[in-house]
Structure formats: C-alpha cells, structure tokens
Amino acid sequence: MIAxxxxxxxxxxxxxxxxxxxxxxxxxVGKTTLALEVxxxxxxxxxxxDLEDAEDLARLDDPxxxxxxLDGLVVLDxxxxxxxxxxxxxxxxxxxxxxxxxxVLGSASPDLLRQSSETLAGRVVYHELGGLALDEVGAAQxxxxxxxxxxxxxxxxxxxxDSAEWRRSFVRTFLERDVPELGIRIPSTTLRxxxxxxxxxxxxxxxxxxxxRAFGVSAGTxxxxxxxLTDALVLRQLAPWHENLSKRxxxxxxxxxxxSGILHTLLGIETREDLERHPKVGASxxxxxxxxxxxxxxxxxEERWFWATHAGAELDLLVVRGRRRLGFEVKRTTAPTxxxxxxxxxxxxxxxxxxxxxxxxxxxxxxxxITALAFGxxxxxxxxxxx
Numbered sequence: 044m045i046a047x048x049x050x051x052x053x054x055x056x057x058x059x060x061x062x063x064x065x066x067x068x069x070x071x072v073g074k075t076t077l078a079l080e081v082x083x084x085x086x087x088x089x090x091x092x093d094l095e096d097a098e099d100l101a102r103l104d105d106p107x108x109x110x111x112x113l114d115g116l117v118v119l120d121x122x123x124x125x126x127x128x129x130x131x132x133x134x135x136x137x138x139x140x141x142x143x144x145x146x147v148l149g150s151a152s153p154d155l156l157r158q159s160s161e162t163l164a165g166r167v168v169y170h171e172l173g174g175l176a177l178d179e180v181g182a183a184q185x186x187x188x189x190x191x192x193x194x195x196x197x198x199x200x201x202x203x204x205d206s207a208e209w210r211r212s213f214v215r216t217f218l219e220r221d222v223p224e225l226g227i228r229i230p231s232t233t234l235r236x237x238x239x240x241x242x243x244x245x246x247x248x249x250x251x252x253x254x255x256r257a258f259g260v261s262a263g264t265x266x267x268x269x270x271x272l273t274d275a276l277v278l279r280q281l282a283p284w285h286e287n288l289s290k291r292x293x294x295x296x297x298x299x300x301x302x303s304g305i306l307h308t309l310l311g312i313e314t315r316e317d318l319e320r321h322p323k324v325g326a327s328x329x330x331x332x333x334x335x336x337x338x339x340x341x342x343x344x345e346e347r348w349f350w351a352t353h354a355g356a357e358l359d360l361l362v363v364r365g366r367r368r369l370g371f372e373v374k375r376t377t378a379p380t381x382x383x384x385x386x387x388x389x390x391x392x393x394x395x396x397x398x399x400x401x402x403x404x405x406x407x408x409x410x411x412x413i414t415a416l417a418f419g420x421x422x423x424x425x426x427x428x429x430x
Contacts, residue, residue: 045179045195047077047172054081054146054170058116061168062136063145065122065159068172069276069301070221071213073195074148077172078118081146088115094124106131114142123149123225129162136166150225150275171276174198174302176338182422189331190315192304203314210308214238217277227271237268241278242300242309246326248351249280249295269298277301281333284348284361284392293351299330306330329373332400332418333360336371341427356387358397364428370397371416377403379415389413398425 054077057064068074075093082089090113092099103109106128110117122128132145147159159167174193177185191198191206194213200206218231218238227234240258244250249269251262258265272278280296300306306327312318318327337347342362350370351357360371370388379401389397389412398416399409406417406424416424 045175045199047073047080047175047179049178050077050170050172051080051084055084057168057170058144058146061144061166062141063132063147063159063163063167065167065169066146066148066172067150067169067276069194070150070217071194071196072172072174074172075120076195078120078146078148082116082118085116088113089118090115091118092120094119094121100125103128107134110135110143110145115144117143117145119145119147121149122147129159133162133166136163150221173334173338177335178339178422182419185419186315189303189328190307190318192302192307194302194304197304206304207308207313210304214305214308217275222275225275227275229268229271234268234272237265238272238277238300239309241269241272241298242306243323244298245300245306245323246297246329248293249298251295277305281347281349281360284350284363291353293353293357297349299333301334303327303331303334325375328375328402329359332373333371335418335421336360336400336425337362339421339425339427340369341429346428350388350392352387356384356391358384358388358392361388361392361394362428367428368392368394370394371400372397373400375402377401379403379409381409381413385413 054064054066066074066078082091092103094100103125110131119128135143136145175188175195175198176193177188180188180198188198191200192210197206197209200209218235222231222234237258240254244254251266254265255262269278269280273280277300279299279301281299282296283292283294285292285294300309307318310321310323312321318324340362346362346364348361348363349359350361358370359373362369370392372385379399385397385399388394394412397413399413400416400418403417404419406420407415409415
C-alpha cells in the first residue's frame with residue numbers, strides 16, 4: 044500500500060465545496076482504493092455502489108429512490124456504465140441543504156464527459172488521478188518508476204517479469220473489455236495497432252498525414268483514434284503554445300503514451316537493459332520527466348504547453364499561470380549546457396526562468412535565468428506553483 048495523501052486531501056477539499064466530485068483516471072490506476080480511503084476518513088454516513096456488481100446495479104433499479112434517501116458521502120464506482128444517473132444526480136445535487144455529496148468514479152469516456160458536463164454543469168468538479176508519482180514512491184525509486192510505470196500493481200509487482208506480465212494483461216484487457224464499455228466501437232486489433240504506432244511516435248509532434256499513410260486510413264480517422272485514446276487517459280496530448288510572434292510556430296500537439304510502463308510494453312521493452320538499448324530511450328525519459336514536472340508544479344491541463352518554431356527553436360514544456368511563465372527543456376545527459384534554442388525560448392516567450400532538467404546529480408545555475416535542474420532532486424529543488 045502506498046499512501047496517496049496529496050490526492051486524498053484534494054478530493055476531500057473538493058467534496059467540501061461541491062455536491063458532485065468526479066474522480067477520473069485510467070482503469071487500475073487506484074480510483075477505488077482512493078475512494079475507500081476517503082470513506083474511511085469521513086465522519087459522515089457513507090454508502091458505495093459498484094456499477095460492475097450485479098447486486099449494486101439491482102439496488103439502483105430506481106436510482107432516485109435508492110440515492111434520494113441517503114445522506115453523507117455516496118460513492119458511485121464505474122459510473123460511465125450508467126450515464127443516465129447524471130440526470131438523477133442533478134436533481135439530488137439541487138436539494139436544499141445538500142444532504143448528500145456524491146463522489147463518482149470512472150474512466151474518462153466521451154459519454155462520461157459529455158453527460159456530466161451537460162447535465163451537471165455548475166454542480167460537478169473534476170479531479171484526475173494519475174499513476175504513482177515520485178512524491179508518493181520516493182525519488183530513490185525513480186528508475187523503477189520509469190521502467191515499470193505508475194500503475195500501482197505494475198510498480199509494486201514482486202519482480203520485473205511480474206510487472207511486465209501485468210502490463211501485457213492490462214493492454215489486452217483494456218482493448219478487449221474496457222474499450223467497448225467506454226462506448227468506443229472500433230475493433231481491438233485496430234486500436235492495438237494504432238496504440239503501438241503512437242508508441243513509436245512518442246514525444247513527437249502529431250503528423251496526421253504521415254500516420255494516416257502508415258496506417259492506411261484517412262487523416263480524420265487517425266485523429267479520431269487519437270482523441271478516443273486520449274479521452275480514455277491512455278494517451279496524452281500536449282498542446283502547442285502560439286502567440287503573435289515574428290517566428291512561424293508549430294501548431295500541432297505533441298503526443299505521448301500516458302504511462303511509461305505501458306509505453307515500454309508497447310515497444311517490447313521489459314528490462315532496464317532493453318530500455319537503455321532502445322532508440323526511444325530519450326523520448327521515453329522526456330515523457331516521464333514532463334509528467335513528473337507537471338505533477339510537482341501542480342500545473343492544470345490549461346496551464347501546460349510545448350513550444351516550437353519551424354526554424355528549429357523549441358521548448359519541451361511551458362507552464363503558464365497568470366503572468367508567471369516557466370520553461371523546461373529535458374536533456375538526458377549529466378552535463379547540460381545552454382543552447383541557442385534555450386535562449387530563443389527565454390527571449391521569445393518572456394520566461395521568468397528556464398530549467399534544463401538533466402540526469403545528473405546536482406542542480407546549479409547556467410546563467411542568471413537558466414538553471415540546470417537535477418531530475419533526482421526535483422522534489423527538493425522545484426517548488427510547486429502555489430508557493
């Protein structure tokens with residue numbers, strides 16, 4: 044068991060101010076475990092319904108009657124299986140005094156997002172639960188976290204072989220069982236090919252025409268596949284930053300497999316030796332580091348970007364909160380140096396500071412506004428944005 048105190052505190056805070064909190068995350072990422080901990084910590088009455096359990100589904104045959112008589116904290120697990128419940132939750136959330144608060148858990152399917160955003164507008168707030176982060180497992184475990192990924196059962200498996208076997212099973216089960224339950228009507232073999240292809244384009248700028256030619260379908264079709272797997276939280280898109288600059292800027296997103304362990308499974312990587320010899324080792328490390336930086340900073344989706352120009356200048360991660368702008372360039376080296384691209388980003392984007400995140404052991408200044416940040420010390424040397 045690994046305590047996920049940061050997420051526990053945030054969910055409890057949100058429940059204190061909103062009638063409905065949606066805890067979203069990929070399958071097997073730990074949503075149910077977190078919800079059970081929230082229930083244990085509350086002093087109010089609690090009730091839980093697992094919508095994958097036939098008995099609980101039967102209890103919700105008349106959902107307004109079943110839920111309307113409850114007070115305190117009510118947890119609805121795998122809520123995307125019954126999207127019609129959102130209409131009932133809207134009625135219950137509008138009652139005077141709000142006798143019950145609802146914590147709904149589910150994978151972020153298109154149906155879930157559409158139903159909740161339309162039916163519960165103004166009443167629901169979202170919290171995304173990602174994989175285990177360094178502040179939860181410890182910076183000393185960063186190599187294991189990178190190789191195995193952040194799914195708890197993968198990270199905590201007794202051996203590397205057990206971890207790899209769990210991830211292979213996850214990929215198969217996700218495609219064959221979970222995808223259809225999310226309302227996605229695309230053959231599992233098709234999505235497996237596309238997911239694996241994205242693994243080879245991991246950390247690259249999206250090129251629909253190139254992927255469509257390689258996949259033998261239209262550009263619109265591959266874009267649909269990309270958006271579907273992004274909605275299911277197994278892929279991530281990092282949006283491009285562009286503003287009125289003299290330089291021609293890239294306007295397509297970067298694409299990443301969301302979990303480094305799943306990326307390695309899709310690439311056929313099992314051991315650390317396999318990873319070090321693979322041509323995507325640098326891209327894998329970049330995605331892993333960016334995910335940790337975003338988590339450490341507490342950057343919301345609308346606050347994180349990448350930047351690139353057609354002339355070759357680029358920045359791996361740009362975090363914008365209000366007037367504050369921080370830039371991050373990820374370098375898998377132990378001896379980082381400044382580059383023309385860094386200086387271009389610093390000047391063009393009017394950054395408050397730029398960090399060259401590297402694989403060495405020490406954090407030190409490179410210039411007045413550029414710092415070499417040791418990834419192993421990110422928990423000590425990089426403060427969250429709200430400080």
